[in-house]
Amino acid sequence: MTACAAAARANRKSEPRLVLIVGAAGQLGEVTAALFARRGPTRSLTRAELDLTNHGRVLEIVDDLRPSTIINCSGYNQVDAAEDEYIAAIEANAFVVRSLAKAANRVGAGLVHYSTDFVFDGDASTPYRETDRPNPRSVYAASKLMGEWFAADAPQHYVLRVESLFGGLTRRKGSLDRMIDAIQAGQPVRAFTDRVVSPSYVWDIAIATATLLARHAPAGLYHCVNSGSATWYAVAEEIQRQLQVEATLEPSTMQVAALKAARPRYCALANDKLSAAGYPMPTWQDALSRAIAARQPSGQDALTMADDCVTASLP
Numbered sequence: 001m002t003a004c005a006a007a008a009r010a011n012r013k014s015e016p017r018l019v020l021i022v023g024a025a026g027q028l029g030e031v032t033a034a035l036f037a038r039r040g041p042t043r044s045l046t047r048a049e050l051d052l053t054n055h056g057r058v059l060e061i062v063d064d065l066r067p068s069t070i071i072n073c074s075g076y077n078q079v080d081a082a083e084d085e086y087i088a089a090i091e092a093n094a095f096v097v098r099s100l101a102k103a104a105n106r107v108g109a110g111l112v113h114y115s116t117d118f119v120f121d122g123d124a125s126t127p128y129r130e131t132d133r134p135n136p137r138s139v140y141a142a143s144k145l146m147g148e149w150f151a152a153d154a155p156q157h158y159v160l161r162v163e164s165l166f167g168g169l170t171r172r173k174g175s176l177d178r179m180i181d182a183i184q185a186g187q188p189v190r191a192f193t194d195r196v197v198s199p200s201y202v203w204d205i206a207i208a209t210a211t212l213l214a215r216h217a218p219a220g221l222y223h224c225v226n227s228g229s230a231t232w233y234a235v236a237e238e239i240q241r242q243l244q245v246e247a248t249l250e251p252s253t254m255q256v257a258a259l260k261a262a263r264p265r266y267c268a269l270a271n272d273k274l275s276a277a278g279y280p281m282p283t284w285q286d287a288l289s290r291a292i293a294a295r296q297p298s299g300q301d302a303l304t305m306a307d308d309c310v311t312a313s314l315p
């Protein structure tokens with residue numbers, strides 16, 4: 001290290017420590033980066049800036065930046081492709097998290113990591129709690145469960161299980177966003193009647209993350225989904241109702257779709273633990289109305305609303 005770099009690093013030690021967001025170009029990464037940048041010093045890195053499978057580079061960057069918290073928004077999310085590309089899925093969803101936990105421990109940083117409802121088998125009939133036993137049924141699901149275990153190697157960790165993301169900024173769209181697009185465009189929409197989900201608005205996840213950190217909530221595993229649950233078909237009906245347009249909704253089933261990887265049938269998640277820690281998640285219908293409003297040119301700015309929400313949820 002040159003004298004100049006050493007001096008710069010020494011100076012940085014007296015500055016407030018920043019939040020490092022990795023995987024920052026994804027659906028959740030973009031909004032998390034935007035919200036945290038509004039609230040304090042952050043550094044957001046996309047895959048082009050930091051490929052997290054380069055484990056040595058991860059340690060170097062974290063050692064250099066000395067963040068207070070690392071928020072990992074990266075992931076390999078191609079559920080069907082993972083059945084064949086299992087090495088890539090396990091590397092991205094598990095071993096990347098192991099490096100991040102190791103890097104966090106070296107500088108005394110907290111680690112936020114996002115997992116999934118898919119860790120459950122979907123055989124339940126009441127919402128899953130954090131204490132329920134996972135039973136993954138696909139390569140993707142098993143790789144995400146391994147990621148949860150590795151994240152827990154960081155003493156100050158938050159593993160937040162999210163599900164069916166929607167409402168991101170620009171680049172990526174989830175199934176629910178594509179449903180809104182199709183219904184708005186008057187196209188027919190096919191939706192499962194036999195898969196129950198608790199959709200998660202990315203802005204609400206970012207608010208919950210910021211709130212847990214700001215309140216120094218106990219480390220651990222939290223279900224971080226909007227409140228309530230519905231079949232995908234009922235979600236499509238609610239979109240149609242809120243948009244006030246006539247749409248052709250076609251009921252379908254997972255059996256007919258014959259997807260390569262197994263999906264859990266029933267995946268409502270109970271979020272009471274998150275609520276007790278300081279952030280009661282709004283219902284998915286409320287989140288949907290905000291996501292639809294944010295799409296209008298005259299709609300309220302989602303970032304400003306999210307920032308206000310974090311402030312309001314602090315003691």
Ligand SMILES: NC(=O)c1ccc[n+]([C@@H]2O[C@H](COP(=O)([O-])OP(=O)(O)OC[C@H]3O[C@@H](n4cnc5c(N)ncnc54)[C@H](OP(=O)(O)O)[C@@H]3O)[C@@H](O)[C@H]2O)c1
Nearest residue numbers: 023025026027028047051052053074075114116162164165
């Ligand atoms: N989407 C969902 O419905 C859902 C459901 C349950 C759980 N989750 C979890 O929630 C988190 C966020 O999901 P998301 O929907 O926002 O994902 P996303 O839109 O697919 O974004 C993931 C990001 O990770 C980046 N990435 C992948 N491999 C990387 C690597 N080796 N190094 C650095 N960056 C890498 C991707 O980079 P590129 O932009 O270059 O591809 C992408 O920007 C993930 O942990 C995911 O597993 C998501």
